[in-house]
Structures are given as C-alpha cells and as structure tokens.
Amino acid sequence: MPTRKRQLPEIPPELVGTVHVTPLDRIYNWARKRSLWPMFFGLACCAFEMVGTFAARFDPSRFGMEIMRASPRQADLLIVNGTVTKKMAPQVIRLYNQLPEPKYVLAMGACAISGGPFKEGYNVVSGIDKFIPVDVYIPGCPPRPEALMHGFLTIHARMERESVRDLRWYRKGEEVDTSVPVPELGPDLVDWRLAEQIEALQQPATDNQQPAE
Amino acid sequence: MATEVTPEPTDEVLTRLQERFPGAVEAAPEPYEGLIVARDHLVDVATFLRDEMGYAYLSDVVGVDYPEEVNGLPPRFEVVYHLFRPVGGPLTLHVHADRENPVVPSLVPVFPSANFQEREAWDLVGIRFEGHPDLRRILLWDGFDGHPLRKDWHEVYYEEEKKPFGSRWPEGHPVMAESRTPLGRNLRYPPGWSPEDWRPTTDPWGYRPHDEVAEQKNPAMPVDRVVLNMGPHHPSTHGVLRLLATLEGERIQKLEPMLGFLHRCHEKIGERNTWLGNIPYTDRLDYVCSMTNNWPYVLAVEKLMGVEVPERAEYIRVIMGEFTRFLNHAVSVGFMCNDLGIYFTVMLYALEEREFILDLFEMTAGSRMMCNYMRFGGVAHDMTEEAVALARELAFERLPRFIDKVDAYLTENEIFRARTVGVGVLPPEQAVAYGCTGPLLRGSGVPYDIRRADPYSIYDEFDFEIITAPDGDVYSRYLVRLGEMRESLRILQQALNRLPDGPVMAGKKKATVKVPPGESYGRIEAPKGELGFYIVSDGSPNPYRYHIRAPSFVNLGVMGELCRGHLIADVVIILASIDITLGEVDR
Ligand code: SF4
Numbered sequence: 082m083p084t085r086k087r088q089l090p091e092i093p094p095e096l097v098g099t100v101h102v103t104p105l106d107r108i109y110n111w112a113r114k115r116s117l118w119p120m121f122f123g124l125a126c127c128a129f130e131m132v133g134t135f136a137a138r139f140d141p142s143r144f145g146m147e148i149m150r151a152s153p154r155q156a157d158l159l160i161v162n163g164t165v166t167k168k169m170a171p172q173v174i175r176l177y178n179q180l181p182e183p184k185y186v187l188a189m190g191a192c193a194i195s196g197g198p199f200k201e202g203y204n205v206v207s208g209i210d211k212f213i214p215v216d217v218y219i220p221g222c223p224p225r226p227e228a229l230m231h232g233f234l235t236i237h238a239r240m241e242r243e244s245v246r247d248l249r250w251y252r253k254g255e256e257v258d259t260s261v262p263v264p265e266l267g268p269d270l271v272d273w274r275l276a277e278q279i280e281a282l283q284q285p286a287t288d289n290q291q292p293a294e
Numbered sequence: 295m296a297t298e299v300t301p302e303p304t305d306e307v308l309t310r311l312q313e314r315f316p317g318a319v320e321a322a323p324e325p326y327e328g329l330i331v332a333r334d335h336l337v338d339v340a341t342f343l344r345d346e347m348g349y350a351y352l353s354d355v356v357g358v359d360y361p362e363e364v365n366g367l368p369p370r371f372e373v374v375y376h377l378f379r380p381v382g383g384p385l386t387l388h389v390h391a392d393r394e395n396p397v398v399p400s401l402v403p404v405f406p407s408a409n410f411q412e413r414e415a416w417d418l419v420g421i422r423f424e425g426h427p428d429l430r431r432i433l434l435w436d437g438f439d440g441h442p443l444r445k446d447w448h449e450v451y452y453e454e455e456k457k458p459f460g461s462r463w464p465e466g467h468p469v470m471a472e473s474r475t476p477l478g479r480n481l482r483y484p485p486g487w488s489p490e491d492w493r494p495t496t497d498p499w500g501y502r503p504h505d506e507v508a509e510q511k512n513p514a515m516p517v518d519r520v521v522l523n524m525g526p527h528h529p530s531t532h533g534v535l536r537l538l539a540t541l542e543g544e545r546i547q548k549l550e551p552m553l554g555f556l557h558r559c560h561e562k563i564g565e566r567n568t569w570l571g572n573i574p575y576t577d578r579l580d581y582v583c584s585m586t587n588n589w590p591y592v593l594a595v596e597k598l599m600g601v602e603v604p605e606r607a608e609y610i611r612v613i614m615g616e617f618t619r620f621l622n623h624a625v626s627v628g629f630m631c632n633d634l635g636i637y638f639t640v641m642l643y644a645l646e647e648r649e650f651i652l653d654l655f656e657m658t659a660g661s662r663m664m665c666n667y668m669r670f671g672g673v674a675h676d677m678t679e680e681a682v683a684l685a686r687e688l689a690f691e692r693l694p695r696f697i698d699k700v701d702a703y704l705t706e707n708e709i710f711r712a713r714t715v716g717v718g719v720l721p722p723e724q725a726v727a728y729g730c731t732g733p734l735l736r737g738s739g740v741p742y743d744i745r746r747a748d749p750y751s752i753y754d755e756f757d758f759e760i761i762t763a764p765d766g767d768v769y770s771r772y773l774v775r776l777g778e779m780r781e782s783l784r785i786l787q788q789a790l791n792r793l794p795d796g797p798v799m800a801g802k803k804k805a806t807v808k809v810p811p812g813e814s815y816g817r818i819e820a821p822k823g824e825l826g827f828y829i830v831s832d833g834s835p836n837p838y839r840y841h842i843r844a845p846s847f848v849n850l851g852v853m854g855e856l857c858r859g860h861l862i863a864d865v866v867i868i869l870a871s872i873d874i875t876l877g878e879v880d881r
Contacts, residue, residue: 123533125556125877126581130663133652136645151529166880167480168435169534169555172526196480198575200471201566202559203442203449204434207472207480223663266498267489268439269481276489282476283488 106244114237115145117185120156122176125163127190127223134226144233153179158236161215164192164199165206167270171263177213178260182250185239187232188215191222198222206270213261304328307347307385315339323366325812328386333398336389337425340375340404349377349385350726352401354815354843355411356828357419359445361393364832365811371396371421374828376815376843380747386815391421400426407729410851411843418443418561430500433554433880437496439484442562449562450475450482456836457566500538500552507540507548517543522862526555530633530866533876537853537869541862549857549865551850556880564840569595569670569807572840576827577664579842580878582625583618585655586820588668593750594816594827595670598809606796607672608752612789613685614655614667615818616782620693621651622821622873623733623775623782627700630772630870634713640700647696650688657681670807672799682793689786697779705776714769718856718868721766728852732823732845733778734872737771739764744819751818756785768871775873806835822846822873842881846874 089102123131134141141147150156153176165173177186188209191197196207209215216239219232249257264272304321308329311319318335322328331339343349354376361369367390375387391398400423401408412423413432420441423429430436440447451471453459462469472478501521508519525536534555540548560579564572576591577584589611596603603611628644652662658681659665659674667674677685704710720730725738735742743760745753761777763770811833817826823845830839849872856868 121529122527125533125558126578126663128533129581133645133648136649137642138646138649151527164556164558166555166557168557169526172534172555176527198578199558199560199563200480201449201451201453202563203480204554204557204559205480207451211479225662265494266435267437267492267494268483268487271489271492272479272481273489275477275479275481278477279483279489283483283486 106246109245110241110243113183114240117144117146117158117233117236118156119146119149119158119160120153120176120180121149121151122160123162124165124169124173125192127162127192130223130226131160131162131189131229134229139226139230141230141233144230144237146233153177154181156180157183158185158187160187160189161193161209162189164197165209166204167206168204168266170206170212170270171265173209174212174261174263178263182259183248184259185216185236186213187217187219187236189219189221189229189232190224191220194218194220212264212272304385307343310347311339311342314342322386322388325365325810326386326388327813328388330388330390333389333391336387336399337401337404339387340377340401343377343385344404348379348381350380351378352376352405352407352729353378353384353817353824354826354828354841355401355408355415356839356841356843357415357421357443358830358839358841359419359443361445369393371419373398373415373421374813375401376826376828378748380742383748384815386813396421397424398422399424400429402426405729406727407848407851410847414847417441420444428503431554433557435496435498435554436500437494437498439482442559449559450480455566456834457568457571500550504538504540504548504550512542515542519547524865525552531869532629532874535869535874535876535879537865539857539862539865544861544863546857546860546862546865549854551853553847553850553880556876558877558881560842560881561840565837567837568835569809569837570805572837573668574664574666576842577666578877579844579881580820580822580825580846580875581663582875583622583821584663584665585614585618585659585667586818586825588666589615589751590816590818590820590825591827591829592668592670592816593818594814594829595807595809597814597816598812598829598831599670599807600810601671601800603672603751604797604800605752605794606676607798607800609789609793610658610673610677610798611668611751612753612756613677613786613793614658614665614673616786616789617651617654617685617688619821620779620782620786621648623779624648624696624700626821626870626873627704627772627775630768630867630873631704631710633866633870634710636710640703643696643699647693650684650692654681654684654688657684669799669803671801672797674799674803676798677793682790685786686790689783689790693779693783697776697783701776704772711769713864713867714772714871715765715767717768717864718860718871719766720852720856724852724855725766728855729848730823730852732819732821732849732873733771733774734823734849734852736760736762737774737871738766739770744817744824748817750816756788758785768867771871771873808835809833809837817843820845822875822878823849825878842878844878844881846872846876846878847881850874850879 199205217235262273318332358372371391373389377385417431504521520541522539525531526534536552576587579587624644628641631640659667720738722738725735741760758781763773809831813830815828826843828841832838
C-alpha cells in the first residue's frame with residue numbers, strides 16, 4: 082500500500098478536502114458495487130424469502146440494490162432462487178444469456194446449488210452450475226435474509242478485486258462469448274454440450290449400456 | 295349449494311347405488327375405504343351421485359399403481375376419486391384398470407374439475423382417460439420418456455427402494471449421485487436415441503392447439519389472431535407459471551395455464567421417504583403457508599394410526615394455522631395490488647406484518663419459513679410464554695390495525711374498484727363444477743368452508759363466520775380475503791384466551807412411526823382452499839402412495855374460463871385473485 086500511495090499525485094493545498102485522489106479501479110468498483118441491479122426473478126420457495134429480504138425490514142437499498150428489474154436487459158445480477166427444473170432450465174439459461182455484461186450469478190439455496198432436497202427428482206437439475214457459471218453460493222433451505230445479504234456483500238468483495246485492466250468486457254478485439262447453449266426438451270433435457278458423450282454412450286449398444294435402473 | 299341432504303353413511307349410498315346399478319358397485323375390501331365401481335358404469339354412477347345424492351364436488355382424482363396382488367385384489371392401476379357433498383361427508387370411489395392397457399372413462403363431462411387432475415394422472419401414472427377432451431401431459435412435457443409414478447419407473451439417481459439409504463460415505467469419502475451415472479448428470483435417454491439424428495416431432499411447449507385457434511379467423515373482425523406467451527419468467531405470474539393466450543385485438547380468445555415449471559417430483563420422492571421424513575417436504579409445497587401444509591398430512595396419517603392429539607397441541611395447531619391464513623391473505627392482497635400497479639405499497643405493509651408472524655414461527659418452530667412443526671400426534675415444540683405473549687400482541691393489537699389500514703386504503707378506492715369490480719366473474723355453479731375451493735369459491739357466494747363443513751381439529755369449538763361475497767368477481771374475492779383475516783383474528787383471540795396447559799405430543803417423540811395398512815384422505819381448509827393428502831400405507835416405514843390435492847392446482851383449472859373475453863391486462867389481476875403458489879401447483 083505505501084508504495085502505491087507515493088505514486089498518487091500531490092493535491093494542491095487549496096484543494097485539500099475538496100479533491101480526493103484514488104486509483105481508477107477503486108472508484109470504478111465502488112460505483113459498480115453500489116448500483117447492482119438484481120433481476121426480479123422467482124423460481125421457488127427461496128424466491129419468497131428473497132422478496133422478504135427486499136422489503137422494509139432488511140432494506141437492501143443500503144447496498145444500492147433496492148431496484149429490481151424484471152427484464153434481464155436491465156439487470157446485472159441473476160439470483161437463482163430455487164429449484165431449477167428441467168422444464169425451466171432452458172428459460173433460466175436464456176435469461177442468463179440475455180443479461181448484459183458485467184453479469185454476476187448468485188445461487189441461493191440448496192436447490193440452486195445442488196438440487197437440494199429434491200435432488201433425486203426426475204425433473205430436477207442438480208445444481209444450476211451444471212449450466213451457467215456461479216459467482217456466489219449461499220447455502221440454506223431457504224437461506225435467511227441475513228445470509229442472502231452476506232451473499233451480496235460477498236459479490237461486492239469479489240467486484241472489489243476486479244480491475245478495469247483485465248475485465249473481459251473491456252477487452253478490445255477479442256470478443257468473448259459467454260453465452261451458454263440453450264438446452265432443449267427431448268426424451269429428457271438435451272444439453273447440446275454433451276451431445277458427443279451421449280452419442281458415445283449410445284454407440285456400443287450391447288456392452289457399455291446405461292447402468293441398470 | 296342449498297341442497298339439504300341428510301347425512302348418510304357410505305352403506306346407504308352403497309344400497310342406493312346397488313339398487314340402481316346392480317352388480318356395478320361393491321364395497322371396497324378392508325383396509326380400503328369407500329366403494330369399487332365397475333369401469334363401464336363410472337360415468338353413470340358419478341352422474342347419479344351428483345344429481346340425485348348431492349355429491350357436487352369432485353375433490354381429488356388420483357392414480358395409483360399396484361403392480362402386485364395386494365389384499366386380495368389383482369395387479370392393477372387404480373383411480374381413486376374423492377367426492378364430497380356439503381352435508382353428509384366424503385365418499386371414496388375406486389375404479390380398477392388393466393395393468394397392461396389402463397383405460398378409464400373420463401369424468402370431465404360430469405365434473406369439469408377432473409380435467410387437470412386426469413391429465414396429471416395420465417402424465418405421471420399413465421392411465422388413459424377415454425373421452426377426455428384434451429388428454430395431454432400437464433406437468434412434464436410432451437415427449438418425456440415414461441410415466442414416473444409407476445412403481446417400475448426409476449429415476450436416474452435411483453439408489454434404493456426405500457429411505458433411509460445406506461451410508462453415502464462407504465469408504466470414508468462422500469459418493470455423489472453424479473458420480474454414479476455415466477453422464478454425471480440427472481439425464482438419461484432411451485437406448486439408441488441419438489441427439490444427432492433427433493428430429494423433434496413432439497410439442498413440448500404446447501403451442502399447437504393455440505396455433506389452430508389462431509388460424510381460424512373471425513369474419514366479423516378483420517384482424518389476425520396472435521398467440522401470446524406470458525411467462526414462465528414474468529413478474530406477475532407469482533413464480534414460474536406460464537400462460538399461453540390467443541388474442542384477438544386485446545381480447546382473450548383462449549387462455550391456458552401451462553404448468554410444470556416447478557414440478558419437483560414431490561410425490562415420487564414422498565413414496566421413498568419415511569413417514570416422518572415427508573413433513574419437511576410438505577413445507578415446501580405452498581411456501582407462503584408452510585404451517586398449514588403439515589396439517590392435512592399429519593391428519594391423514596393420524597387417521598390411520600388412530601392417535602389422539604392432546605388439547606394444547608390442537609390449540610397450537612389452530613393458532614399457527616390461523617396466523618398462516620392471515621399471512622397468506624395479507625401477502626396475497628399485497629401481490630394483487632402489485633399486479634394492479636399499486637406497486638409495492640400494500641405489499642410492503644403486508645411483508646412487514648409477515649416478519650412479525652415469522653418471528654413468532656421462529657420462536658416456536660425454530661425456522662422462519664419452513665417450519666416443519668407438526669408431528670403425528672401433536673406438534674414438535676411447545677409454545678413458550680414469550681411466544682404466547684407475542685402472539686397475543688399480534689392478534690389483539692397489531693394485526694387488526696393492518697386490516698383497518700388496508701381496508702381504508704383500498705375498499706372504497708375509486709381506481710381499485712374500477713379495475714376489479716366486474717372483472718373475472720365466476721358464477722357459483724361453475725365454481726362448484728370446477729371444484730374451486732377457498733376464497734375463490736366463497737367469493738362466488740358459496741358458503742363452503744371445510745372448517746365448518748367437515749370440521750377437523752377443534753374448529754367446532756370456535757365462534758367464527760364463513761365470509762362470502764355474492765358477485766364472484768375480483769373485488770368479491772378481495773372482500774372475502776379481508777373478511778377472513780378478521781375472522782382469523784377472532785379465532786386467534788378465542789384460542790389464545792383459552793389456551794390450555796398440558797403436553798403437546800401424544801406419547802414420546804419418535805423417529806419412526808408404525809402406520810397400519812390402509813388408505814386415508816386428510817384435508818383441511820388451507821388459506822387457498824381445500825388441501826388434501828391421500829396416502830396409502832402398506833404397513834412399511836414409507837408411504838406406498840402419497841398424493842397431494844393442491845388447491846392452487848385445481849383452482850387454476852377455471853382460469854381459462856375466467857379470462858375468456860377479457861382484456862389481456864386483466865389476466866394478471868384475475869390470476870392474482872385466484873391466489874396460487876407454484877410450489878403447490880406443480881408439486
Ligand atoms: S433450497 Fe429449500 S427453500 Fe430454497 S427452493 Fe429449494 S426447497 Fe425451497
């Protein structure tokens with residue numbers, strides 16, 4: 082820290098108290114983390130606890146995030162708050178793809194993390210991170226509002242560690258496509274990224290079969 | 295519903311049916327309840343029961359798979375119907391279907407409420423209902439491989455037949471379900487299926503019927519019909535409901551709720567859980583009111599076990615149940631105002647009260663939302679003095695103020711009335727035919743409340759009124775909710791004044807319970823309507839069949855009718871006035 086401080090320019094005496102000098106990253110992240118707009122998006126029981134968190138008692142406007150946007154185009158935080166079913170997975174992934182960069186994903190509750198109490202269910206995706214990258218996991222069933230707020234703070238801490246210099250959405254020239262192929266509903270959920278593996282499983286239809294039920 | 299029928303036990307129904315349909319009806323053998331009806335006579339018997347004997351409600355339709363011979367009955371699929379009449383009690387009908395080719399005549403022409411439930415039985419158990427107008431999958435999608443609630447159908451993560459499973463740490467480190475499947479995912483495809491050659495021919499998103507309606511043009515109106523998809527991500531669908539509407543201009547021609555986006559395989563998991571292990575799962579059905587979800591389940595099991603619940607436990611159950619009703623109605627009015635565009639004002643007030651009620655739940659049950667509080671034969675913990683004091687403060691002082699506040703702001707409000715009066719009118723006959731219950735039914739002027747019609751627990755000891763409103767529109771349902779909140783507080787005040795001392799659990803707390811073989815149907819008046827649990831026990835530590843009759847699910851069946859001809863902007867209000875929770879709709 083002291084070396085960094087020495088590099089900052091001197092402030093003329095008449096401006097002391099009016100002008101502050103700080104690294105660009107600091108001010109950039111400070112501004113960003115205080116205007117994180119979550120998407121108004123509900124999946125299951127955890128969503129209701131999230132609604133409770135966004136009400137008067139817990140007051141997330143302290144973190145500058147009281148505005149929830151129903152449209153993914155206007156939001157930058159996706160809170161996956163509940164069980165992602167196979168039928169719902171294509172929609173969740175499409176929403177994720179529609180979020181503009183920079184985007185963050187918060188998996189709220191056991192279901193979003195791993196399938197939770199419903200993991201063995203035939204229509205349940207065992208964890209949203211099978212499809213999209215997750216930044217913060219909050220365990221609980223449902224997590225208490227305090228836990229959700231801790232999740233927000235963790236995202237803030239994560240943002241603080243980022244630097245304008247290496248953020249992928251500022252890189253010129255090399256476009257990084259972060260979108261995820263949307264799965265389809267076939268005999269089961271069809272994840273196109275697994276197509277080869279499925280194909281390989283099906284080929285030697287005699288010996289390397291699916292395990293017996 | 296003024297049909298005055300004197301109470302008759304099942305025997306008398308049986309005698310009358312046997313006179314009328316000789317050889318078609320017989321009493322179900324022990325340990326089953328009710329009657330067995332021959333498949334070919336089902337429609338006639340149901341019509342007779344409805345028209346001549348006053349069985350106006352078809353509460354529940356459930357398919358059960360019996361792959362082996364039990365209790366002297368051959369291997370079969372069974373469809374169990376739970377009928378009810380306002381005076382005289384419930385009636386259970388069993389219909390047997392062939393195990394190879396299960397076909398049962400559809401009851402939709404007699405009871406439109408069977409529509410969604412038969413579709414569910416087709417979807418999950420694979421029983422075909424002949425004569426059903428629209429037998430498509432409802433919770434899963436068209437093209438899904440198999441019928442999951444059949445006993446011989448196993449999930450990908452299948453481990454063992456029954457819980458508790460063996461150790462997941464057999465060699466000192468955890469074994470994840472993922473590592474036991476070839477794809478490392480909860481995915482499986484039929485043998486020989488290859489994604490490369492796959493040409494989808496199915497209609498997983500259900501657009502086809504709508505496209506057909508959209509094709510037929512109205513000669514009087516030279517506009518194209520538009521198929522509009524609303525949800526499953528939509529701020530006003532209260533979760534992941536999807537509504538598919540065909541519009542002409544801004545008017546709805548056909549509207550259909552598409553379900554299953556939160557189908558969490560509750561019933562399949564429930565059959566594997568232990569009896570006790572299902573209680574926390576019931577919490578997650580209607581996540582707004584978890585306390586009342588435990589109740590019908592424990593009622594159904596208690597019926598089979600024959601345990602007596604101590605008086606204090608009954609009082610505590612009523613207290614928790616009524617707080618839950620208050621909570622649900624408050625939040626539901628708040629959500630309705632959100633959908634009207636009174637964005638987050640009423641909702642914030644409601645959520646403020648919710649926090650206090652949740653504090654009370656946390657004090658007694660140890661958890662805010664998922665209380666997991668009731669047990670077979672009582673409740674898990676006693677209410678502390680502190681909790682009683684908080685409950686008294688809420689019931690006597692704080693919550694009445696909330697109702698007055700909402701009443702003052704909304705009831706006479708010009709704009710509120712302009713948006714709600716005359717919108718989404720549900721005539722009483724239609725409400726009964728569609729099996730609607732709860733505020734939706736009472737908002738149509740039908741004074742039917744299970745707390746009075748088929749009293750459970752100790753509701754017959756309390757003095758309260760059944761609130762109805764005559765018009766059947768959104769505004770009436772709002773009035774009913776407001777009135778019911780007041781009545782809930784009245785019950786709470788009486789219960790808190792009379793709360794007796796004593797144990798809260800019959801016998802000791804046990805980790806396993808013995809449930810004698812048999813079937814039972816427990817139901818209560820949950821805040822959203824009749825919540826029923828149908829359970830079948832074969833004497834083992836796990837339920838044989840575990841089915842939930844969810845009020846939101848059945849009430850949604852009338853949604854299409856309610857919206858026909860209305861503006862698209864009214865759809866969200868009508869939906870909010872039905873008051874659904876998707877956890878319960880899709881289960
Ligand atoms: S983690 Fe628990 S509370 Fe959250 S959605 Fe899953 S079941 Fe519901």
